[in-house]
Every structure is written in structure tokens, then in C-alpha cells.
Amino acid sequence: MSQRLLMIEDDERLAQMVAQYLQASGFEVAHAGSGRAGLDRLQDAVPAIDLVILDLMLPDIDGLEVCRRIRAQPGAAGSLPVLMLTAKGDPMDRVIGLEIGADDYLPKPFEPRELLARVRALLRRRSAPAADAPASRLRFGSLEIDRDARQVRLGERVCTLTAYQFDLLLALAERAGRVLTRDQIMEAVRGRELEAFDRSIDVHVGRIRAEIEADPKNPKRILTVRGVGYVFAKQQD
Template identity: 45%
Template sequence: MTNKNSSVKKILLVEDDRQLSDLVSDFLESEGYHVKQEFRGDNVAKKVQQFSPDLILLDIMLPGKDGFTVCKELRPTFNGPILMLTAKGTDFDQVLGLEIGADDYVIKPVEPRVLLARVNALLRRGELPQDGNEKSELSIGQLYVNRSSRQVTLHEDSIDLTSQEFDLLWLLASRAGEVQNRDFIYKAVVGREYDGLDRSVDVRISRLRKKLHDSNETPFRIKTIWGQGYLFVPDAWN
């Protein structure tokens, strides 16, 4: 099977288990992706500069630097998706990875088709559901969001968002004043059904609030509506 995209997407696979790395690399290559392998955490930044990947598959337990450190260091300059591979299944590890900038995680061992589905979902760009009048930009008070350039400014200050943070902001802002339930958000932004346990959207909301000068304790811009979902407040951006 080959990837039908006109341009081949590039994946940097960072995994110190060389046998596993070869297996994952061969599988993703067979699906039409261009994969480069790296086996040490302290070499990742240089490899990213050289290879310019569209997505990074990042193991946590690595020689040189662990995956958490690598992810945190990459985030100021790399806006593409980071999918963490981990043998650790505790909530702490999962939430920590998301809080420092990972877009998603899978727990090893993972079925190849499950991994492929996560990769495909993270690489999907600009495919959020539209409601009739398609827009490419939004201005809400002092918040400006441009979907084509994926730029965000608040009070004329540029806000750096990851790809998944931007998609979530666009979904909420384009439906300002309407509560968006978790099931819809997970399908549209994460690319899968909400299983009742996954906390990736909660963590992403928390990161958005911090970057958009909202409060996680008493949010007034992106509110949590308990038992329902999230509400983007249209008159809170002046």
C-alpha cells in the first residue's frame, strides 16, 4: 500500500531498540512514508535540522537524553506532531508527556495498524469539519487566527502553537459560544473515538489556556462545562 499524498511525508523515528526500530521503519516505509532512524536522544535536535521531519516518533527511554527532555527542548522550534512511544503505562507518564508538548502517545507493544492510524491522524492537516461558510481566518476581540498560515496573535503578540493545539483552537473558536462535547472534539482533533479515559484533550486545553493568558483554575476564555465539554467564550478576548 502506498501513501496517496502528492508529497511524501517524512518521519523521524527515535528508538534505541534497533530491531524494533527496523520493524517500525520498514512498516511505515511500506505505507508510503519516508523514515529516518535515530537511536540516541542527544542526536535528535541535529537530525531534526538536517531532515526536517513532518512528524517525530519519540521513545522515552533513550541513551544520551530521555524522550521527555528531547520533547521539551524541541517544542520551541518544532511545531509538527510528536508521538511518544513508551513502555510505561501510568497516567503520570502520559500526562507528563502531553504537558511538555507531545501530541499523542502509544504504549508499547503496539499493533502496527494502531500506530499507523495514530500517525495518519496526527499528520492530517486542515481537515476539521466545516459548517457551511468556510473561513480561513477569525477575528474575535483581540484574538486573530489564520487557518491558512496557521498563525495566531493575541493583542498583536504572536502565539506559538503546536499543530494539534492550533487545530483545537480553530475548532473551538470557529464555534464560539457553543459547547463542544468531548466525542466531537476527539473525532475532529485527535482522530479517534473518546474512550472515557484519554486525557490528551484535557492537557491540550490546559496548554492552550496558558498560552492564551487564561486561567486553568478559574478559566474565563475557554470554559469547562462539566459533563458536557468545552465552551469558547466569544466576549472574553478584548
């Protein structure tokens, strides 16, 4: 069965061009021209949508609010991969998108081939089987990372992470005690080197800390190594 994408974009010409390109690559593509219409499509879609391509600038509800509402949904609906399209050149617009839960971003104008590559990468991460490992679960004190279920628990509480954030946390945890640069983390998670201006790793680490740390401002699990990157602590409470 073809994977189903929803493009929330008010530029009809761009949406049509992108839809044709993605359909030629084997995807089913639905289109919504506003934020509200996109949210309604997500709620009514049968079978469910596999990924959302979301424009930042929409005529009614902006893309940031749409993303917030997607992330507020319970269960699998709330972890739906979201690729945000940004027309503005300020990297802070991209950072804000990642802070509120987008998995990736692509600035306009973009090459359709790059969009296709980003979409495929996000879908692979969502559906990838567990990595070869002696155990399906990693445990660090009260923190449990379940590869098979792609779920993180802190005690009895299920942590709310996007697919990208789960992969980032897993990459750090599998290398517990090893200091990783931002480039190494990005390569492990996304499979390509980190762009010099890209602060997405820092943003995602901040969101992960908010879920797994007792005090995100004084982290004990994911530690910052100044001037280098991050390290996941082996010994935890």
C-alpha cells in the first residue's frame, strides 16, 4: 500500500507541482489549502496519513499552531512526522518550528528531489525495525527506551517524543558515556552532516530533556560538553 502524505499549503500551484512529483515517486498525496482544512483532513483520513508537509505561513492558522495541535493529539496521531516548509530566511523561524515539534524543515525555494529525500528519511525512521542489539530495551535507572515499541518511559509515565527525537535519544543512549559532536549526532540520526547554521540538535535535545530530566535546566541524563557536543550518562538514578 502506498504511503499517504498530506500537504498543508495555501499556494495551489506549488502544491500541485509537489503532489505530481511525489505521486510519480509512489506516494498518495492529499492537499489542504489552510490550517483548519489540514487538521480536519487529519482527523477524517481513512486510512491514516503517514506524514505531513506543513507550510509555516498559512492564511488562517499558521503552521506553528497547526504543528502544536498535531503534537497535542494522543497516541500515534501526536507523533506523526511533520516536515515544515519555511519561506523566511531567518534560522530562528526554523528553530521555533523544531521547538514546537516539527521533525525537520526545508526552506523555500527548494528542489523537489530534496523534499523527496527528506520525506523518505522521515518515513524510514518511523517504520525502521529495531537496530541489531542484544536487547530490545535500554534501561538507565527509571528511564526505559524500547526500540521495538519506539517508546520511552520514565517510571510509569510515557514520554512524548517525536520520531526524530526518539532516534536522537536512542543514538545517544546506545553510545552512553561517549561524547558525541553535533555533527556525529546528526550523521547518526539523519545520515548527513550538520549544516553550520543548523541548531536543530540543540533544540531537540532541549525538548528531550524536558521529557526525561527531573530538572531540564540541571540535566543528569544528557550532559552538555561545552565546545564539543553531548554525552548520555551511563550512571543514572
